[in-house]
Amino acid sequence: MMKPFKRDEVEERDVQQAAELPVSTASFEELYNRYANDVLRMCYFYLGDRQRAEDVCQDVFVRLLTNTPTLQEGREKAWLLKVAVNRCRDLWRGAWLKRVVLGSPAFELVPAPDEIGELSDQQEMMQAINQLPAAFKEVILLHYYQGYGIGEIAEMMDLPEGTISSRLSRGRKKLESLLKGDEAQ
């Protein structure tokens, strides 16, 4: 049977409940220090726009502070990435981003100072991933970049595992053809 799709259930949840900032400062600091870079880079990888990636990352952590999310121990990063991906998707599926960002020069790398000059191969790969359709890009990033398994991604995205597998497979094929230059997305 079809598994229901629930859009970012946390975002809709009782924002009014926030009588005080529900996540303790210590917890927030710990989560921010551990995962904010991952969230930011994931958003940048998804959107290809630094300012918007920072906006989304900021919004994700604001939600962490204000929306009373129920975070399972060990699943905090999954929650952060789920909210981030949903936010990125909201932006991406809007025509505005496609018109403005896809029409702009290629995805730019932001290397650490000591890595500059060694990145031509990486750039090609990352540009190709950035050009993938959103549905493929999400699963490729969550699986290959963030290391989540198919079952975890399915749970995160509220989709059947078969759909995630299929997207991974199709995403890989699409990526391969992009890298071979078979098609221009």
Next chain:
Amino acid sequence: MKRLEQLPEITNQALGGLTADAAMKQRIYETATTRHYHMTSPARWIPAVCAGLVLVAALGTGIPAMLRNTSVEEGKLITTISAGDGEAVMNENMISSLNNNSVKVGSQSTIPAFRSLWEKASSGSFPMIGMNGCYYRLMTSPADVPAEVLGERLDEVQSFTTEPALTNTNVTMSNCVPSGTSVYAVKNMGSTLIVARLNGVNRLFQRVSFNGSALLGKETLADTLQIGGHITMMELSGVGVVDDKTTCEKLFNTLIAYADYASSGSISSEQSLLIELDNGLTVQLMIKNDKLGACGVWSCPEFFEQYAAAVR
């Protein structure tokens, strides 16, 4: 694909300079505090609630009267056409040729054949109304939109033209509805549907892309297809009918969440998705492979996968 397995290292090298710094953390704290204040300060929301109650009370007594006063008047549109106007002759011909069938989604067979609800073009362009940058195509169903689903009066057709592609929508224009005809919203349907009086009956128009124009500004599919929460049935020709409301809404949510904008064009095919709404109206999207088209073309393989699963 070997390099894909190395993506974490590649990304950490390539984006190593992209860090969430202390300044961002500070902004997060500031925003969270402000948002928290706005959410919890009774001084902010009590007046808004009171104002809302007053508004509801006012609308409760005012809307029926407004509807009575603004309902479409029989025969008004024909009399507004200037005598001797050549366009009026064309318009009357078009009116007389209209097909007024009504469609009941999913009522015919388990695996429905292709049905299109678009009114066919009788000249170069399909019958339409252009208004505020949006284009709406005349539909064959229903034969007469019930007055109770009409929303507010939006405007009136100011320009009748046989060349809509050459006419911008700074003025409300049409190639089938005469000048002076009122255009109405449909309740709870946003900009998806409008109604105008034609040949003595209320006719439905659905928002579509036309002449390379589809979305406005930051619009998404959710903006041009504002039917969520009102779907009672779906019919995908050649595939099947889904008549469970909950499943229909889930499918629609999938569509809205995953549809990827492909172009501002349209789809010409012999497959359609008909979506019946709780107000008795039906909207249509044309289908080709994993793409859907109405106001722009959208790719959404996830929707078709889930639709097939739901039918099974």
